[in-house]
Amino acid sequence: MKHTDIIDIFRNKEAVGKEFTVCGWVRKSRDSKNVAFLEINDGTSLNHLQIVIDKSIIHDSTDYLPICTSVCVTGICVQALNNPSGIEMNANKIELLGTCPPDYPIQKKPHSLEYLRTIPHLRVRTNTFNAMFRLRSKLSEAIHRYFLDRNFTYVHTPIITGSDCEGAGEIFQVTTVGFHPEYKSAQEYYAADFFGQKAGLTVSGQLEGEMMAMGLGKIYTFGPTFRAENSNTPRHAAEFWQVEPEVAFADLNDIIGIATEMIKFIIGSVLDSCKEEFALFEKFYEPGLVAKLRAAIESDFARVDYGEAIKILKESGREFQYPVDWGCDLQTEHERYLTDIVFKRPVFVVNYPKKLKSFYMKQNPDGLTVAATDLLVPGVGEIIGCSERENDYHKLLQAITDRKMNIKDYVRYLELRKYGSVPHSGFGLGLERMLMYLTGIGNIRDVTMFARTKGDLR
Ligand code: 4AD
Ligand code: MG
Secondary structure, X not given: OOOOOHHHHHHOOOOOOOEEEEXXXXXXXXXXXXXXXXXXXXXXOOOOEEEEEEOOOOOOHHHHOOXXXXXXXXXXXXXXXXXXXXXXXXXXXXXXXXXXOOOOOOOOOOOOHHHHHOOOOOHHHOHHHHHHHHHHHHHHHHHHHHHHOOOOEEOOOOOEEOOOOOOXXXXXXOOOOOOOOOOOOHHHHHHHOOOOOOOEEOOOOHHHHHHHHHHHOEEEEEEEEEOOOOOOOOOOOOEEEEEEEEEEOOOHHHHHHHHHHHHHHHHHHHHHHOHHHHHHHHHHOOOOHHHHHHHHHHOOOEEEEHXXXXXXXXXXXXXXXXXXXXXXXOOHHHHHHHHHHHHOOOEEEEOOEHHHOOOOEOEOOOOOEEOEEEEEEOOOEEEEEEEEXXXXXXXXXXXXXXXXXXXXXXXXXXXXXXXXOOOEEEEEEEHHHHHHHHHOOOOHHHOOOOOOEOOEOO
């Protein structure tokens, strides 16, 4: 259908006096004796285009009034002083594309995010989700731009894999055969399966990313990752997107520098490209949001040693639900105390106990900790998991053996340490967590189209 995007009409400084055809869904409508008004939205802009219907020209105006009716309108653009876009359209012709009966589940009253979760197929038609998905797109674009402008190569790592990068056993199994009592052992069962071995959905593209970085130098992957997380929390999903750069010739300090620069770049980029969207999130979800984000760009991200962080938490006088001691994993309540109360800005917690972290992390000379860091941000907690990788063949082999992992699955990964091993580092940024930080929306179920969480596959 030949028509103009509504955003292009708003941006066109010479639109007034000209005729255009637009398509969209009615978001609001108003009727009076001689005129009727429709506000239509086509998804290219948060602002609606107001259509003025002169009933002496268009006689069947009541057909167009129900919310979510879809229409194609031809008319002349005129100046509108009482409208944020400064422009509206006097309709000459309206074509009804689709009617919408009164049982349409999104009516005028504001709906809660919880209610909208029950209609994931329709919620994109609300301002909040329309803004969210446009922001998600612009954020992805900014991430690509950051890396591609800096000589990184964008690589695609496999979704189906035989290894467990994080070693946490949170793998979704991929199988084409159901278990049958005829199989005498698990081994026999897996041998009969599609790949002739146990296979699963990747939890991270890192291990393959490291292989690519050993030839391409600087790479990043950006794609879906999967975790059979048993935890039912507002920040864990079973399917989420991760951005994972991997950089050769880089130690922990170098990669912290890259992570900091990237986070600041992508915040700045979306603040520029999504001004209306941020105004909405600021108004309805987090007062002070834009100032918080601008301050983050200006600030030096804090850095605290894990041991020091534990000391701060112990001396806080707070009664945490999970008690803290050296060696314990930081829970959301601890992360939030550090970001929201102590540092009040993004903070890298560095040098975690070896026991808490994955096998691939570079072991520090103290024998107890690894060169790993998490970036925690106010309101959310961890958004990045990052480390220098163990590049010593024997130490890596030892770490794999100590964890009783199957060496067979890591032979190729180990070979990277045999043939021209170099210091290298990388991180994973959770895209949904980043969106929570950017919007002030507190639940991961509301930053993605169809949230996959335990017990929920709507
Ligand atoms: O800290 P994680 O587990 O690190 C890795 O997977 C590394 N292999 C990354 C790397 O070094 N290449 O996960 C990285 C990030 C977390 O900081 C978090 O933002 C996000 O991925 N994340 C989740 N997001 C939503 N739901 C979950 N269940 C998540 N688990 C991790
Ligand atoms: Mg982590």
